């Protein structure tokens with residue numbers, strides 16, 4: 001993984017020093033609240049319903065075991081002993097004290113981590129596929145490009161006061177899109193042009209929130225070395241022309257829509273022609289330098305399907321976990337394992353300090369000391385030997401990390417909601433929990449197959465409800481918590497926004513409604529159909545009829 | 551007495567006066583001292599200005615955050631000073647305006663940040679090409695030099711450092 005050199009270190013250290021001094025001025029009353037606000041936001045600290053929260057960046061989801069242990073320690077020393085993995089590959093602490101935040105940032109810097117630009121109207125943490133670098137199908141490893149973007153966007157002097165927050169995601173898989181790039185402000189897809197040259201396809205103006213949009217493509221092919229100049233052109237057009245008069249119309253998607261994607265693309269192209277050959281143009285030397293940090297670990301020469309794995313498969317529970325939670329790897333004899341951190345009774349994404357330490361141990365023991373966090377709020381060990389999968393499974397089971405529910409109904413994506421978040425209309429965690437309790441029969445869940453259930457506590461959509469096969473959105477009805485249900489969303493390459501089923505429901509009705517939706521699917525599906533396929537074939541009507549039948 | 555402004559070399563006494571757009575029916579008459587006129591007025595009275603200040607020494611122009619540097623283009627090069635207004639410090643358009651004036655249109659005179667100019671944005675302003683700063687009156691001007699030098703290096707190319715770090719790493 002990337003390692004800081006002296007330059008990175010000194011820039012980050014100066015940032016911590018700067019923030020410490022700013023915090024001190026705020027404590028002394030020299031900085032007004034409104035003046036301190038963007039400073040603390042861009043250092044990760046925002047204030048929510050209960051207390052300040054600190055959002056720590058996990059660049060493109062990658063962590064070493066040392067870093068994970070440090071996060072555990074920080075959660076223990078500065079918080080109540082747990083953290084929350086978000087859908088954007090960040091870790092949120094719920095109860096740090098503002099006064100402690102400079103110390104926490106220093107502790108992070110000791111392990112080459114930070115909370116830069118995890119909040120505020122600036123370029124946020126760049127996210128990517130959790131299987132980056134090990135996916136057998138990927139066009140190329142996206143992580144070096146994510147790191148190049150991270151460095152370029154870190155303390156970018158021109159883009160620290162954008163009209164609104166700005167999120168970039170990168171996908172390298174030609175067949176799927178685990179990074180959901182089309183619902184980001186900029187989506188980048190690694191690709192080749194017709195002559196085989198390597199570069200990127202660029203989408204702009206996707207997003208969830210109150211105006212969900214699937215981002216249009218504005219450039220089919222961008223040569224590799226032009227990545228940063230082109231991003232700079234997009235950001236400059238947005239910084240200059242994005243709306244600043246209305247917070248709800250300030251995202252780039254509104255600008256792209258107002259101008260039309262064609263006109264927006266032409267403006268970017270025009271800006272880019274001026275700057276494409278400036279010093280910001282990437283060099284092959286720099287690309288190679290950064291790639292040098294993402295070389296393969298010390299893989300052994302191994303065979304796929306070793307005898308140890310074949311015999312272990314006889315254990316039915318293990319076999320089921322293998323089928324759900326273990327993905328193929330580009331190296332023979334290895335596999336990528338998703339540890340599900342979503343036990344019923346624990347809010348999705350919440351991880352205790354002890355669990356963090358244990359995940360770090362597992363990473364050391366089974367996966368070269370590295371791990372990833374996913375936007376589905378799980379953890380991935382990406383380089384596990386197939387002949388050690390059974391050992392890993394046995395070690396992970398008692399810790400609650402080996403539930404074979406990856407991608408199933410109970411593998412819920414859920415925002416912190418009304419229990420923690422000041423913006424919420426309704427609670428989301430108890431809804432997730434109640435569904436997990438109601439549908440806890442693994443045979444039934446496996447029979448249902450792939451279902452993305454996403455829950456947000458308000459239309460800011462941190463739980464990505466629009467792109468869930470089943471989406472649940474907390475709404476406020478005359479001061480009561482209600483839930484609106486949508487069907488058929490997807491964040492994959494065929495990204496679509498789900499359709500609203502109809503009038504919303506009280507909390508205690510939600511489980512039953514989900515049950516009815518599943519019944520429709522089970523009765524209408526053909527043999528090979530997953531939930532979303534059936535939905536696409538039969539449409540929303542049969543579901544409506546069943547749910548709202550008198 | 552004129553207030554002080556911060557430059558890259560320290561705090562100095564200001565010699566410029568900022569003029570607003572004249573109201574309906576009023577005219578703006580140019581005094582003999584150094585003045586900064588609104589971009590819109592300048593565009594309408596270009597000849598008058600060039601006659602009054604043929605050597606380009608005492609009449610500057612100020613941009614509001616929604617003014618476009620393209621309106622002036624390379625003509626900016628004849629001006630001794632351009633000021634860019636930050637109506638609110640969170641309005642980041644001035645950073646792009648500054649870079650365009652410097653990098654695209656070749657402005658080499660004094661580039662001044664005016665308006666809601668606080669301490670904690672000075673470093674980014676400097677990076678984008680500002681060379682002087684009319685700090686908001688309630689802020690401690692003596693803290694400005696430290697704020698300007700909060701960072702000794704940066705990743706990106708900008709006006710103050712034209713090579714990105716990746717072209718300079720040893």
Ligand code: SF4
Pocket residue numbers: 415416417418421422423424425456457458459460461462463
């Ligand atoms: S979706 Fe709404 S309730 Fe949930 S975390 Fe985001 S802002 Fe808060």
